[in-house]
Amino acid sequence: MVTITWHGHACVSITLSNGYTIVIDPHDGGSLGLKPPSVKGDLILVTHTHFDHNAVEVVRKDKSRVLMEFAGESRLDNVVVKGFVTYHDKAQGRRRGKNYVYVVQAEGVRVAHLGDIGHVPSGDVLTELTGVDLLILPVGGTFTIDAREAWETVEKAKPVNAMPIHYWVRGLNLPIAPVDDFLKLVKGYEVVKLPTNTFKLEDYKGKVVVPSPP
Template identity: 25%
Template sequence: MSDKVNEGLWAWKQSENNNRMIELQAGADAVGEVRLGYFGGSAFRITTPAGLTLMIDPWRNPPWGTWNWYLCDFPEVEVDIGLSTHAHFDHDALHRLRASTLLDRLIGRFEFADATITGIADKHVSDASHADVDWAGLTRKLTPLETLPPNNWRSFDNTIYVIETGGLRILHWGDNRPDPGPGVWDQIGQIDVALLPIDGSKHILGYDQVAALRAKIGAKIVVPHHYFIWNVTHRASTLTTPNEWMESQTNSQWADSGEVALPRDWVKSQDGLALCFGENVCFEPPQFGAAKDSTELA
Protein backbone atom coordinates (compact mmCIF):
# COMPACT_ATOMS: atom_id res chain seq x y z
CA MET A 1 0.00 0.00 0.00
CA SER A 2 1.45 3.38 -0.99
CA ASP A 3 2.00 6.15 1.54
CA LYS A 4 -0.83 8.70 1.22
CA VAL A 5 -0.13 10.65 4.41
CA ASN A 6 0.57 13.86 2.47
CA GLU A 7 -2.40 13.64 0.13
CA GLY A 8 -5.40 15.95 0.46
CA LEU A 9 -6.14 18.45 3.19
CA TRP A 10 -4.18 18.18 6.41
CA ALA A 11 -6.62 19.46 9.06
CA TRP A 12 -6.35 16.08 10.76
CA LYS A 13 -2.74 16.96 11.65
CA GLN A 14 -3.42 20.47 12.97
CA SER A 15 -3.13 21.13 16.70
CA GLU A 16 -5.73 23.91 16.66
CA ASN A 17 -9.47 23.34 17.17
CA ASN A 18 -12.88 24.98 16.69
CA ASN A 19 -13.34 26.40 20.20
CA ARG A 20 -13.54 29.96 18.86
CA MET A 21 -16.28 28.95 16.43
CA ILE A 22 -18.26 27.38 19.27
CA GLU A 23 -18.02 30.66 21.19
CA LEU A 24 -18.97 32.73 18.16
CA GLN A 25 -21.98 30.61 17.26
CA ALA A 26 -23.26 31.14 20.80
CA GLY A 27 -23.49 34.86 20.05
CA ALA A 28 -20.35 36.90 20.67
CA ASP A 29 -20.72 40.66 21.14
CA ALA A 30 -19.90 42.64 17.99
CA VAL A 31 -18.11 45.46 19.79
CA GLY A 32 -15.00 46.05 17.67
CA GLU A 33 -14.31 47.58 14.27
CA VAL A 34 -13.94 45.81 10.97
CA ARG A 35 -10.25 45.31 10.21
CA LEU A 36 -8.63 44.57 6.86
CA GLY A 37 -5.22 42.92 6.61
CA TYR A 38 -3.22 42.39 3.40
CA PHE A 39 -1.06 39.31 2.75
CA GLY A 40 0.19 40.09 -0.76
CA GLY A 41 -1.25 38.76 -3.99
CA SER A 42 -5.03 38.89 -3.68
CA ALA A 43 -5.04 37.64 -0.09
CA PHE A 44 -6.90 39.62 2.55
CA ARG A 45 -7.88 38.85 6.13
CA ILE A 46 -11.13 40.44 7.28
CA THR A 47 -11.76 40.60 11.02
CA THR A 48 -15.37 41.30 12.00
CA PRO A 49 -16.46 43.35 15.02
CA ALA A 50 -17.17 40.09 16.89
CA GLY A 51 -13.66 38.84 16.12
CA LEU A 52 -14.48 36.34 13.36
CA THR A 53 -11.55 36.08 10.94
CA LEU A 54 -11.86 35.34 7.22
CA MET A 55 -8.94 34.82 4.84
CA ILE A 56 -9.64 35.23 1.14
CA ASP A 57 -7.39 33.89 -1.64
CA PRO A 58 -4.22 32.60 0.02
CA TRP A 59 -1.58 31.90 -2.61
CA ARG A 60 1.08 29.35 -3.57
CA ASN A 61 3.60 28.85 -6.34
CA PRO A 62 2.60 27.01 -9.53
CA PRO A 63 2.36 23.29 -8.68
CA TRP A 64 4.10 22.19 -11.89
CA GLY A 65 7.37 23.47 -10.43
CA THR A 66 9.11 24.85 -13.52
CA TRP A 67 9.04 28.48 -12.34
CA ASN A 68 7.89 30.50 -9.35
CA TRP A 69 5.43 33.36 -8.95
CA TYR A 70 6.26 34.05 -5.30
CA LEU A 71 9.53 34.32 -3.40
CA CYS A 72 8.21 32.52 -0.32
CA ASP A 73 5.42 30.30 0.94
CA PHE A 74 2.15 31.72 2.19
CA PRO A 75 2.30 31.84 6.00
CA GLU A 76 0.40 29.12 7.85
CA VAL A 77 -2.10 31.54 9.37
CA GLU A 78 -4.80 30.52 11.84
CA VAL A 79 -8.20 31.92 10.84
CA ASP A 80 -11.80 30.94 11.39
CA ILE A 81 -12.89 30.76 7.75
CA GLY A 82 -10.84 30.40 4.57
CA LEU A 83 -12.21 31.32 1.14
CA SER A 84 -11.01 31.04 -2.45
CA THR A 85 -12.44 32.88 -5.45
CA HIS A 86 -11.15 30.51 -8.13
CA ALA A 87 -8.92 27.57 -8.93
CA HIS A 88 -5.66 29.33 -9.84
CA PHE A 89 -2.51 28.78 -7.78
CA ASP A 90 -2.27 32.45 -6.78
CA HIS A 91 -5.74 32.28 -5.18
CA ASP A 92 -6.43 28.70 -4.06
CA ALA A 93 -3.93 27.74 -1.33
CA LEU A 94 -6.56 26.93 1.28
CA HIS A 95 -4.30 24.09 2.44
CA ARG A 96 -1.92 26.71 3.86
CA LEU A 97 -4.53 27.87 6.36
CA ARG A 98 -5.19 26.55 9.84
CA ALA A 99 -8.92 27.15 9.49
CA SER A 100 -12.07 25.78 11.12
CA THR A 101 -14.11 26.16 7.92
CA LEU A 102 -13.05 26.22 4.26
CA LEU A 103 -15.31 27.71 1.57
CA ASP A 104 -13.78 26.94 -1.81
CA ARG A 105 -15.46 28.86 -4.64
CA LEU A 106 -18.63 29.31 -2.57
CA ILE A 107 -21.75 29.93 -4.63
CA GLY A 108 -24.70 31.05 -2.56
CA ARG A 109 -25.06 32.47 0.93
CA PHE A 110 -23.23 31.60 4.14
CA GLU A 111 -24.08 33.22 7.47
CA PHE A 112 -22.17 32.86 10.71
CA ALA A 113 -21.74 35.07 13.78
CA ASP A 114 -21.79 38.70 12.58
CA ALA A 115 -20.87 38.00 8.94
CA THR A 116 -22.86 37.15 5.83
CA ILE A 117 -20.93 35.95 2.79
CA THR A 118 -22.52 35.87 -0.64
CA GLY A 119 -20.70 34.04 -3.41
CA ILE A 120 -21.77 35.07 -6.90
CA ALA A 121 -20.85 32.73 -9.76
CA ASP A 122 -19.33 34.29 -12.87
CA LYS A 123 -16.21 33.93 -15.03
CA HIS A 124 -12.51 34.77 -14.82
CA VAL A 125 -11.25 37.45 -17.18
CA SER A 126 -10.32 35.77 -20.47
CA ASP A 127 -9.61 38.82 -22.65
CA ALA A 128 -6.21 40.21 -21.66
CA SER A 129 -5.63 42.19 -24.85
CA HIS A 130 -5.58 45.39 -22.77
CA ALA A 131 -2.68 44.12 -20.62
CA ASP A 132 1.06 44.57 -21.13
CA VAL A 133 1.24 40.80 -21.63
CA ASP A 134 -1.71 39.05 -23.28
CA TRP A 135 -1.38 36.03 -21.03
CA ALA A 136 -4.90 34.76 -21.82
CA GLY A 137 -4.20 34.74 -25.54
CA LEU A 138 -0.86 33.02 -24.96
CA THR A 139 -2.58 30.42 -22.79
CA ARG A 140 -4.93 29.55 -25.63
CA LYS A 141 -2.09 29.36 -28.15
CA LEU A 142 0.38 27.38 -26.07
CA THR A 143 -1.83 25.02 -24.03
CA PRO A 144 -5.00 22.97 -24.54
CA LEU A 145 -6.70 24.93 -21.74
CA GLU A 146 -9.91 26.64 -22.87
CA THR A 147 -10.35 30.06 -21.25
CA LEU A 148 -13.36 31.44 -23.12
CA PRO A 149 -16.87 30.99 -21.71
CA PRO A 150 -19.18 29.16 -21.95
CA ASN A 151 -16.79 26.25 -22.65
CA ASN A 152 -14.01 27.37 -20.32
CA TRP A 153 -12.25 24.93 -18.03
CA ARG A 154 -13.00 25.03 -14.29
CA SER A 155 -9.99 27.25 -13.58
CA PHE A 156 -11.62 30.06 -15.55
CA ASP A 157 -14.73 30.13 -13.40
CA ASN A 158 -14.69 32.84 -10.73
CA THR A 159 -16.67 33.66 -7.61
CA ILE A 160 -17.24 37.28 -6.61
CA TYR A 161 -17.61 37.62 -2.84
CA VAL A 162 -19.72 40.20 -1.03
CA ILE A 163 -19.08 40.15 2.72
CA GLU A 164 -21.46 42.03 4.99
CA THR A 165 -20.30 42.79 8.52
CA GLY A 166 -20.16 45.75 10.88
CA GLY A 167 -22.60 47.71 8.74
CA LEU A 168 -20.27 47.49 5.71
CA ARG A 169 -20.49 45.69 2.37
CA ILE A 170 -17.05 44.53 1.25
CA LEU A 171 -16.47 43.13 -2.25
CA HIS A 172 -13.64 40.84 -3.33
CA TRP A 173 -13.58 40.74 -7.13
CA GLY A 174 -11.14 37.85 -7.47
CA ASP A 175 -10.03 37.86 -11.11
CA ASN A 176 -13.51 38.30 -12.52
CA ARG A 177 -14.15 39.62 -16.02
CA PRO A 178 -15.20 43.31 -16.14
CA ASP A 179 -18.54 42.53 -17.84
CA PRO A 180 -20.31 39.91 -15.69
CA GLY A 181 -23.28 37.94 -16.90
CA PRO A 182 -26.95 38.88 -16.42
CA GLY A 183 -28.10 39.40 -12.84
CA VAL A 184 -24.63 39.65 -11.32
CA TRP A 185 -24.75 43.42 -10.84
CA ASP A 186 -28.09 43.16 -9.02
CA GLN A 187 -26.61 40.62 -6.62
CA ILE A 188 -23.56 42.81 -6.00
CA GLY A 189 -25.53 45.99 -5.33
CA GLN A 190 -23.84 49.02 -3.81
CA ILE A 191 -20.47 48.44 -2.16
CA ASP A 192 -18.60 50.28 0.58
CA VAL A 193 -15.12 48.73 0.19
CA ALA A 194 -14.07 47.17 -3.13
CA LEU A 195 -10.97 44.96 -3.29
CA LEU A 196 -9.99 45.13 -6.97
CA PRO A 197 -7.07 43.65 -8.99
CA ILE A 198 -5.11 46.75 -10.02
CA ASP A 199 -1.50 46.92 -11.17
CA GLY A 200 0.52 48.86 -13.73
CA SER A 201 0.64 45.94 -16.18
CA LYS A 202 -3.17 45.82 -16.19
CA HIS A 203 -2.89 42.08 -15.77
CA ILE A 204 -6.57 41.59 -14.87
CA LEU A 205 -8.36 44.93 -15.27
CA GLY A 206 -7.44 47.96 -17.34
CA TYR A 207 -7.72 51.39 -15.75
CA ASP A 208 -10.86 52.23 -17.74
CA GLN A 209 -12.42 48.98 -16.60
CA VAL A 210 -11.57 49.79 -12.98
CA ALA A 211 -13.18 53.22 -13.33
CA ALA A 212 -16.36 51.78 -14.86
CA LEU A 213 -16.59 49.07 -12.21
CA ARG A 214 -16.01 51.53 -9.40
CA ALA A 215 -18.79 53.81 -10.69
CA LYS A 216 -21.19 50.88 -11.18
CA ILE A 217 -20.95 49.67 -7.59
CA GLY A 218 -20.56 53.10 -5.97
CA ALA A 219 -17.52 52.05 -3.95
CA LYS A 220 -16.62 54.42 -1.11
CA ILE A 221 -13.11 52.93 -0.96
CA VAL A 222 -11.11 50.96 -3.55
CA VAL A 223 -8.23 48.79 -2.36
CA PRO A 224 -5.81 47.44 -5.02
CA HIS A 225 -4.48 43.89 -4.96
CA HIS A 226 -2.86 41.40 -7.39
CA TYR A 227 0.26 43.55 -7.82
CA PHE A 228 4.05 43.27 -7.62
CA ILE A 229 5.82 43.49 -4.24
CA TRP A 230 9.60 43.31 -4.59
CA ASN A 231 10.21 40.82 -1.75
CA VAL A 232 7.03 38.77 -2.17
CA THR A 233 6.33 38.50 -5.91
CA HIS A 234 8.68 37.14 -8.56
CA ARG A 235 9.44 39.22 -11.64
CA ALA A 236 8.31 36.25 -13.74
CA SER A 237 4.75 37.09 -12.72
CA THR A 238 4.91 40.09 -15.15
CA LEU A 239 2.98 42.10 -12.54
CA THR A 240 4.01 45.65 -11.67
CA THR A 241 3.19 47.96 -8.78
CA PRO A 242 -0.08 49.90 -8.38
CA ASN A 243 1.87 53.15 -8.06
CA GLU A 244 0.91 54.58 -11.45
CA TRP A 245 -2.78 54.06 -10.78
CA MET A 246 -2.51 55.47 -7.26
CA GLU A 247 -0.74 58.58 -8.56
CA SER A 248 -3.62 59.16 -10.99
CA GLN A 249 -6.17 59.26 -8.16
CA THR A 250 -7.29 62.61 -6.77
CA ASN A 251 -8.19 61.06 -3.42
CA SER A 252 -5.59 58.52 -2.32
CA GLN A 253 -3.99 57.20 0.85
CA TRP A 254 -1.15 54.74 1.50
CA ALA A 255 -1.48 52.46 4.51
CA ASP A 256 1.51 52.55 6.87
CA SER A 257 1.15 48.91 7.94
CA GLY A 258 -0.28 45.64 6.67
CA GLU A 259 -3.60 46.09 8.46
CA VAL A 260 -6.09 48.95 8.76
CA ALA A 261 -9.25 49.59 10.75
CA LEU A 262 -12.43 50.35 8.82
CA PRO A 263 -14.75 52.22 11.18
CA ARG A 264 -18.23 52.25 9.67
CA ASP A 265 -18.83 56.00 9.89
CA TRP A 266 -15.42 56.80 8.43
CA VAL A 267 -15.93 54.44 5.49
CA LYS A 268 -19.40 55.81 4.79
CA SER A 269 -17.97 59.35 4.72
CA GLN A 270 -15.45 58.55 1.98
CA ASP A 271 -15.96 59.55 -1.64
CA GLY A 272 -13.90 57.36 -3.94
CA LEU A 273 -10.85 56.94 -1.70
CA ALA A 274 -8.03 54.85 -3.20
CA LEU A 275 -6.46 53.05 -0.24
CA CYS A 276 -3.33 51.00 -0.97
CA PHE A 277 -1.17 48.79 1.25
CA GLY A 278 1.81 49.12 -1.08
CA GLU A 279 4.61 46.86 0.18
CA ASN A 280 3.04 46.42 3.62
CA VAL A 281 1.87 42.90 4.40
CA CYS A 282 0.78 41.09 7.56
CA PHE A 283 3.74 38.71 7.70
CA GLU A 284 7.53 38.85 7.52
CA PRO A 285 8.56 38.39 3.87
CA PRO A 286 12.12 37.43 2.89
CA GLN A 287 14.74 40.16 3.23
CA PHE A 288 17.04 40.45 0.23
CA GLY A 289 18.79 43.68 1.16
CA ALA A 290 17.38 47.17 0.95
CA ALA A 291 16.99 48.59 -2.55
CA LYS A 292 17.54 52.29 -3.09
CA ASP A 293 14.01 52.54 -4.37
CA SER A 294 12.06 49.30 -4.37
CA THR A 295 9.54 50.73 -6.83
CA GLU A 296 12.33 50.67 -9.43
CA LEU A 297 12.32 46.88 -9.22
CA ALA A 298 8.88 46.87 -10.79
Protein backbone atom coordinates in the same frame (compact mmCIF):
# COMPACT_ATOMS: atom_id res chain seq x y z
CA MET B 1 -14.89 47.47 14.38
CA VAL B 2 -13.86 45.72 11.15
CA THR B 3 -10.14 45.40 10.40
CA ILE B 4 -8.85 44.80 6.87
CA THR B 5 -5.38 43.32 6.34
CA TRP B 6 -3.60 42.77 3.02
CA HIS B 7 -1.34 39.72 3.03
CA GLY B 8 0.10 40.32 -0.43
CA HIS B 9 -1.15 39.45 -3.90
CA ALA B 10 -4.92 38.72 -3.60
CA CYS B 11 -4.96 37.52 0.01
CA VAL B 12 -7.01 39.73 2.30
CA SER B 13 -8.36 39.09 5.79
CA ILE B 14 -11.39 40.67 7.43
CA THR B 15 -11.31 40.59 11.22
CA LEU B 16 -14.45 41.41 13.18
CA SER B 17 -14.65 43.09 16.58
CA ASN B 18 -14.84 39.70 18.34
CA GLY B 19 -11.68 38.45 16.63
CA TYR B 20 -13.51 36.25 14.10
CA THR B 21 -11.42 36.28 10.92
CA ILE B 22 -12.35 35.70 7.28
CA VAL B 23 -9.45 35.01 4.92
CA ILE B 24 -9.93 35.33 1.17
CA ASP B 25 -7.66 33.84 -1.52
CA PRO B 26 -4.66 32.67 0.54
CA HIS B 27 -1.34 32.04 -1.20
CA ASP B 28 1.64 30.10 0.10
CA GLY B 29 4.15 32.91 -0.26
CA GLY B 30 7.13 31.02 -1.64
CA SER B 31 5.55 30.13 -4.98
CA LEU B 32 5.14 33.86 -5.67
CA GLY B 33 8.35 35.19 -4.14
CA LEU B 34 6.40 36.73 -1.24
CA LYS B 35 5.99 36.16 2.47
CA PRO B 36 3.24 33.66 3.38
CA PRO B 37 0.13 35.12 5.01
CA SER B 38 0.54 35.60 8.76
CA VAL B 39 -3.09 34.90 9.62
CA LYS B 40 -5.41 32.01 10.42
CA GLY B 41 -9.01 32.06 9.30
CA ASP B 42 -12.19 30.97 11.02
CA LEU B 43 -13.77 31.19 7.56
CA ILE B 44 -11.73 30.80 4.37
CA LEU B 45 -13.06 31.85 0.98
CA VAL B 46 -11.45 30.82 -2.32
CA THR B 47 -12.50 32.60 -5.52
CA HIS B 48 -10.94 29.96 -7.80
CA THR B 49 -8.48 27.11 -7.47
CA HIS B 50 -5.36 28.50 -9.15
CA PHE B 51 -2.24 27.97 -7.05
CA ASP B 52 -1.82 31.61 -6.05
CA HIS B 53 -5.31 31.81 -4.52
CA ASN B 54 -6.06 28.40 -2.96
CA ALA B 55 -3.42 27.73 -0.28
CA VAL B 56 -6.06 26.90 2.31
CA GLU B 57 -3.71 24.84 4.50
CA VAL B 58 -1.48 27.87 5.10
CA VAL B 59 -4.28 29.77 6.87
CA ARG B 60 -6.44 26.93 8.22
CA LYS B 61 -7.31 26.43 11.89
CA ASP B 62 -8.50 23.12 13.32
CA LYS B 63 -12.13 24.14 12.90
CA SER B 64 -11.92 26.47 9.92
CA ARG B 65 -14.85 26.48 7.55
CA VAL B 66 -14.06 26.73 3.83
CA LEU B 67 -16.11 27.93 0.89
CA MET B 68 -14.37 27.23 -2.39
CA GLU B 69 -15.78 28.48 -5.70
CA PHE B 70 -19.08 29.10 -3.95
CA ALA B 71 -22.16 30.54 -5.65
CA GLY B 72 -25.28 31.40 -3.70
CA GLU B 73 -25.84 32.74 -0.19
CA SER B 74 -24.71 31.25 3.10
CA ARG B 75 -24.89 32.44 6.70
CA LEU B 76 -21.96 31.18 8.74
CA ASP B 77 -21.29 32.29 12.31
CA ASN B 78 -23.26 35.54 11.89
CA VAL B 79 -21.46 36.31 8.63
CA VAL B 80 -23.43 36.40 5.38
CA VAL B 81 -21.49 35.38 2.28
CA LYS B 82 -22.87 35.86 -1.21
CA GLY B 83 -20.99 34.24 -4.10
CA PHE B 84 -21.41 35.10 -7.76
CA VAL B 85 -20.09 33.34 -10.86
CA THR B 86 -17.89 35.49 -13.08
CA TYR B 87 -14.99 34.64 -15.38
CA HIS B 88 -11.21 34.75 -15.26
CA ASP B 89 -11.11 36.09 -18.82
CA LYS B 90 -13.19 37.87 -21.44
CA ALA B 91 -14.18 34.63 -23.18
CA GLN B 92 -16.78 33.29 -20.72
CA GLY B 93 -14.12 31.22 -18.99
CA ARG B 94 -12.85 29.40 -22.06
CA ARG B 95 -9.26 30.56 -21.45
CA ARG B 96 -8.87 30.56 -17.67
CA GLY B 97 -12.11 29.24 -16.24
CA LYS B 98 -14.61 30.66 -13.80
CA ASN B 99 -13.99 33.13 -11.00
CA TYR B 100 -16.25 33.67 -8.00
CA VAL B 101 -16.90 37.14 -6.60
CA TYR B 102 -17.71 37.29 -2.88
CA VAL B 103 -19.66 39.89 -0.94
CA VAL B 104 -19.20 39.49 2.81
CA GLN B 105 -21.64 41.17 5.18
CA ALA B 106 -20.96 41.42 8.90
CA GLU B 107 -21.25 44.01 11.65
CA GLY B 108 -23.23 46.30 9.39
CA VAL B 109 -20.68 46.57 6.59
CA ARG B 110 -20.32 44.92 3.19
CA VAL B 111 -16.94 44.01 1.73
CA ALA B 112 -16.58 42.68 -1.83
CA HIS B 113 -13.58 40.73 -3.16
CA LEU B 114 -13.43 40.26 -6.93
CA GLY B 115 -10.78 37.54 -6.99
CA ASP B 116 -9.17 37.22 -10.43
CA ILE B 117 -12.05 38.68 -12.39
CA GLY B 118 -11.10 39.08 -16.03
CA HIS B 119 -13.90 41.35 -17.22
CA VAL B 120 -15.80 44.39 -15.99
CA PRO B 121 -18.77 43.10 -13.95
CA SER B 122 -22.30 43.79 -15.12
CA GLY B 123 -25.91 42.77 -14.46
CA ASP B 124 -26.76 41.21 -11.10
CA VAL B 125 -23.11 41.12 -10.03
CA LEU B 126 -22.67 44.85 -10.56
CA THR B 127 -25.96 45.50 -8.77
CA GLU B 128 -24.70 43.57 -5.73
CA LEU B 129 -21.38 45.42 -5.76
CA THR B 130 -22.92 48.86 -5.96
CA GLY B 131 -22.33 50.90 -2.82
CA VAL B 132 -20.34 48.31 -0.88
CA ASP B 133 -18.26 49.71 1.97
CA LEU B 134 -15.06 48.30 0.47
CA LEU B 135 -14.46 47.02 -3.06
CA ILE B 136 -11.30 44.91 -3.26
CA LEU B 137 -10.29 44.41 -6.87
CA PRO B 138 -7.34 43.31 -9.03
CA VAL B 139 -5.62 46.02 -11.05
CA GLY B 140 -2.45 44.42 -12.45
CA GLY B 141 -3.75 43.08 -15.77
CA THR B 142 -2.29 40.11 -17.71
CA PHE B 143 -4.41 37.54 -15.82
CA THR B 144 -7.16 39.91 -14.63
CA ILE B 145 -8.74 43.22 -15.46
CA ASP B 146 -6.13 45.91 -16.00
CA ALA B 147 -5.90 49.38 -14.48
CA ARG B 148 -8.42 51.00 -16.83
CA GLU B 149 -10.95 48.19 -16.45
CA ALA B 150 -10.49 48.27 -12.69
CA TRP B 151 -11.17 51.99 -12.59
CA GLU B 152 -14.21 51.49 -14.84
CA THR B 153 -15.45 48.94 -12.31
CA VAL B 154 -15.03 51.42 -9.45
CA GLU B 155 -16.85 54.12 -11.41
CA LYS B 156 -19.77 51.77 -12.09
CA ALA B 157 -20.00 50.22 -8.62
CA LYS B 158 -19.49 53.46 -6.70
CA PRO B 159 -18.21 51.81 -3.51
CA VAL B 160 -17.65 53.82 -0.34
CA ASN B 161 -13.96 52.81 -0.50
CA ALA B 162 -11.82 50.78 -2.88
CA MET B 163 -8.65 48.77 -2.37
CA PRO B 164 -6.40 47.55 -5.22
CA ILE B 165 -4.82 44.09 -5.07
CA HIS B 166 -3.11 41.63 -7.45
CA TYR B 167 -0.45 44.00 -8.76
CA TRP B 168 3.32 43.83 -9.00
CA VAL B 169 5.37 44.43 -5.86
CA ARG B 170 9.05 43.84 -5.21
CA GLY B 171 9.78 40.11 -5.16
CA LEU B 172 6.62 39.01 -6.96
CA ASN B 173 7.48 36.67 -9.82
CA LEU B 174 4.36 37.26 -11.93
CA PRO B 175 4.33 39.58 -14.99
CA ILE B 176 1.69 42.05 -13.85
CA ALA B 177 1.67 45.85 -13.65
CA PRO B 178 2.35 47.94 -10.53
CA VAL B 179 -0.41 49.77 -8.70
CA ASP B 180 0.65 53.21 -9.98
CA ASP B 181 -1.03 52.56 -13.34
CA PHE B 182 -4.35 52.31 -11.52
CA LEU B 183 -3.77 55.18 -9.11
CA LYS B 184 -3.15 57.59 -11.99
CA LEU B 185 -6.76 57.08 -13.08
CA VAL B 186 -8.41 57.72 -9.73
CA LYS B 187 -10.85 60.64 -9.60
CA GLY B 188 -13.32 61.59 -6.89
CA TYR B 189 -11.61 59.46 -4.23
CA GLU B 190 -8.67 60.40 -2.06
CA VAL B 191 -5.73 58.01 -2.46
CA VAL B 192 -4.36 56.98 0.93
CA LYS B 193 -1.07 55.07 0.96
CA LEU B 194 -0.69 53.41 4.35
CA PRO B 195 2.56 52.75 6.21
CA THR B 196 1.19 49.35 7.29
CA ASN B 197 -0.72 46.50 5.66
CA THR B 198 -3.77 46.84 7.93
CA PHE B 199 -6.49 49.40 8.66
CA LYS B 200 -9.82 49.91 10.40
CA LEU B 201 -12.52 50.14 7.75
CA GLU B 202 -14.62 52.56 9.83
CA ASP B 203 -11.82 55.14 9.63
CA TYR B 204 -12.22 55.55 5.86
CA LYS B 205 -14.85 57.01 3.58
CA GLY B 206 -14.38 58.07 -0.01
CA LYS B 207 -10.88 56.63 -0.18
CA VAL B 208 -8.78 54.39 -2.38
CA VAL B 209 -6.80 52.65 0.33
CA VAL B 210 -3.37 51.26 -0.58
CA PRO B 211 -1.86 49.21 2.25
CA SER B 212 1.89 48.62 2.30
CA PRO B 213 3.12 45.18 1.24
CA PRO B 214 3.44 42.91 4.29
